[in-house]
Amino acid sequence: MNAPSSHQRILVGVSGGIAAYKAVVLVRRLVEAGCEVRVVMTEAATRFVTPLSFQAVSGHPVRTTLLDAEAESGMDHIALARWADAVVIAPASADLMARLAAGMADDLLTTLCLATGAPVHLAPAMNRQMWAHPATQANRDTLLARGVTLLGPAAGAQACGETGEGRMLEPEAIVDDLLANVRQDLAGRQVVVTAGGTREPIDPVRFIANRSSGRMGFAIAAEAARRGAVVTLVAGPSALPTPSGVKRVDVETAAEMHAAVESIESMDLFVGAAAVADYRVAAPAGQKLKKSGETLSLELVPNPDIIRGVVSRADRPFVIGFAAETDHLREYAAAKRVAKGMDLICANEVGAGKGFDRPDNALLLLWEGGERELAQADKRHLAGEIFDTYHQITQD
Incomplete structure (x- = not known):
């Protein structure tokens, strides 16, 4: 695994999907690599993995709600968006990609993606047919054109029992790609x-x-x-x-x-x-x-x-x-x-x-x-x- 060239502040977004359990390992690996990590979960993601799991491995409270009065008093969503050096959403579901492509801001995670100036990375995870669907591929192209980086997906056995492209990359591969990408080697040019x-x-x-x-x-x-x-x-x-x-x-x-x-x-x-x-x-x-x-x-x-x-x-x-x-x-x-x-x-x-x-x-x-x-x-x-x-x- 590559070590980061400097201390990085990484915002990890977790959307709903069985691959959400891998995001816990991802957060741990980022922390081990020397990154400071904050986690934002969608409501659907909390049905697969508890916020407490991410809090335990990141060492920081997990945000799940856009209009959270207590959280807003400490770090509102705009401040959190400005805090990040990079945003990585893993897993990124087909629904999440569709909402980002449409420019929606109907929850905390999508709002942060619109509010941040940091590079946004998506690690897609979904059924192979969903990934191959023309709507998903059109959303993919739209997001790429806007500057979003895709990490994966990988091909292989899926939780649904099918085999094909749509698996979330393994956490270690995401960390390597993410930290290689979070560099500003053209800064100011x-x-x-x-x-x-x-x-x-x-x-x-x-x-x-x-x-x-x-x-x-x-x-x-x-x-x-x-x-x-x-x-x-x-x-x-x-x-x-x-x-x-x-x-x-x-x-x-x-x-x-x-x-x-x-x-x-x-x-x-x-x-x-x-x-x-x-x-x-x-x-x-x-x-x-x-x-x-x-x-x-x-x-x-x-x-x-x-x-x-x-x-x-x-x-x-x-x-x-x-x-x-x-x-x-x-x-x-x-x-x-x-x-x-x-x-x-x-x-x-x-x-x-x-x-x-x-x-x-x-x-x-x-x-x-x-x-x-x-x-x-x-x-x-x-x-x-x-x-x-x-x-x-x-x-x-």
């Missing part, structure tokens, strides 16, 4: 991220676009904020929610994205994850073009190169770019990195169900004198690996 595609108008109705969903860029912005960075996300058209703690600037065209990035006075790290259109229509029509049945020709002119502009700045930041290729991945990505002067490029294959509009991906990271392959994984996990690689490069 100015990070700018571009995400999503751009739309280049043909006329007031039609435009040239691509299949980028923005998921990777949004995951990177969320991860940077979780690590303490001051994050500006310049986003093309996207319905994804703004990650917690991130300043978002919405744009539509490549020229607008270029102008937005150029207007940012200071940046320590730039991540160009957007799929920016290389060309735009030279003279978009002012009126809707009518179908004539004849061939239509459009003159395309190059868009400004956003990454080249960042690289040429007098106060040049560390620059991370992306390359989406259908073939010759390593060759094309390596050439692109050198041609544009990037410090690190993240390359992935696209087409035939790869890369675009998916919650997961696989990446090849290339930098001067090194490379790293990241296996297929959730894009939030990949974002963490990208920043870990950034630290490796800058510390070598």
Whole structure:
């Protein structure tokens, strides 16, 4: 088990589920690792494990009620939310995830999650069918986009007698992941991220676009904020929610994205994850073009190169770019990195169900004198690996 790098104040939330008994061990392990722990339980959780059990292992009273006059006089829910360096909910039931995704604050635990500025981690635990249900997966994606970190779930035998994905991670694994994640290694750094595609108008109705969903860029912005960075996300058209703690600037065209990035006075790290259109229509029509049945020709002119502009700045930041290729991945990505002067490029294959509009991906990271392959994984996990690689490069 990893020892924490510094004293950490961990708020452990426990929702209703048979895996609640594992949360007692989790609290004990966190205390053994040197953390100060407070526990908040939902009403359903108290039917599986008593608050007294958590009080015994944490050494502190357990909170279960939002409107508790006696508790509020000592540490109200806002103060408790501010107290935490990190929040981990284990187990996180399907109901709890749904309520968090909906932004509800109908009990103490969900209220704390809305009120805290600390990173929130969920250790899901539920029946395999509940985990696989589209509603749960949609809630999962929403929470990830907002900056929540998922720890698990694991696969294996379940209390219901079925076998599959949905088991809560073992307490020791949660502690290792949690304490590895509760670090502020980008604290105070100015990070700018571009995400999503751009739309280049043909006329007031039609435009040239691509299949980028923005998921990777949004995951990177969320991860940077979780690590303490001051994050500006310049986003093309996207319905994804703004990650917690991130300043978002919405744009539509490549020229607008270029102008937005150029207007940012200071940046320590730039991540160009957007799929920016290389060309735009030279003279978009002012009126809707009518179908004539004849061939239509459009003159395309190059868009400004956003990454080249960042690289040429007098106060040049560390620059991370992306390359989406259908073939010759390593060759094309390596050439692109050198041609544009990037410090690190993240390359992935696209087409035939790869890369675009998916919650997961696989990446090849290339930098001067090194490379790293990241296996297929959730894009939030990949974002963490990208920043870990950034630290490796800058510390070598």
